[in-house]
Amino acid sequence: MFNFLKNFAKDESGAAMVEYAIALLVAAAIGVTTFSTMGTQAAANATKACTALNGSTGTGTC
Known part of the structure; x- marks a missing residue:
């Protein structure tokens, strides 16, 4: 069990x-x-x- 935990702690494949x-x-x-x-x-x-484009009068549509 100790070896399993030791190897699990060293394994970095999931970290990537x-x-x-x-x-x-x-x-x-x-x-x-953005x-x-x-x-x-x-x-x-x-x-x-x-x-x-409408000018200051505000008439017209865009």
Whole structure:
């Protein structure tokens, strides 16, 4: 039993899988944050462009 626990403690094959999972989660979080920010900025830029095209009167549609 002691040898089994000793070998289990030395085995690092599962540690690599955990590291890959953490790296994947970090990459996914960065991707979601980036695309969310880009979408928000694109919507704001479209609104600004529409306002500029309509002029100060606010007439017209985009």
